[in-house]
Amino acid sequence: MRYLVLSALIATPALADDPVIENATAQRNGETWRFDVTVSHPDTGWDHYADGWRVLDMDGNELGMRVLHHPHEHEQPFTRSLSGVAIPEGMAQVRIQARCSVDGWAEKTFVVPLP
Numbered sequence: 001m002r003y004l005v006l007s008a009l010i011a012t013p014a015l016a017d018d019p020v021i022e023n024a025t026a027q028r029n030g031e032t033w034r035f036d037v038t039v040s041h042p043d044t045g046w047d048h049y050a051d052g053w054r055v056l057d058m059d060g061n062e063l064g065m066r067v068l069h070h071p072h073e074h075e076q077p078f079t080r081s082l083s084g085v086a087i088p089e090g091m092a093q094v095r096i097q098a099r100c101s102v103d104g105w106a107e108k109t110f111v112v113p114l115p
Contacts, residue, residue: 017042019050019098021110022077026094028115033085035112037066039098040077049073051101055085055094056109063087063094087114 019041027034041050049071055064064085072078087094095109 018103018106018108019053019100020106020108021053021096021098023079024096024110024112026112026114029083031086032083033087033114034081034083035064035066035085035096036079036081037096037110038077038079039068041072041098041100043071043073043076045071045073048102049100051099053080053096053098055082056097057088057091057094060095 019039022038022040024035024037027036035055037053039050039053043049050068052065052067054062054066056062064082066080066082068080091114093111093113095111097105097109099105
């Protein structure tokens with residue numbers, strides 16, 4: 001039995017830290033919104049990096065997504081923007097959720113008030 005437990009531990013891949021939204025701001029531009037989002041993640045190169053973030057309503061519906069096309073292992077944290085996001089009238093806040101290329105969507109989200 002001792003060997004079974006040890007082999008199970010060895011066979012389990014170690015998961016890296018989730019990408020973290022360090023900060024996010026929203027600015028209304030006419031009928032749509034612009035989001036500036038700062039992300040940190042221990043990118044290791046093309047094999048494992050933060051590869052996107054999305055804007056969600058408070059019920060978890062996706063309103064917009066920013067794809068990150070390359071790793072940022074030498075630029076941490078980093079800020080990227082997304083414009084043209086349509087937000088339903090009367091919404092007071094949204095959530096931002098980050099994703100990495102290996103582990104998928106992070107569990108934690110960042111709440112952004114809509115001014």
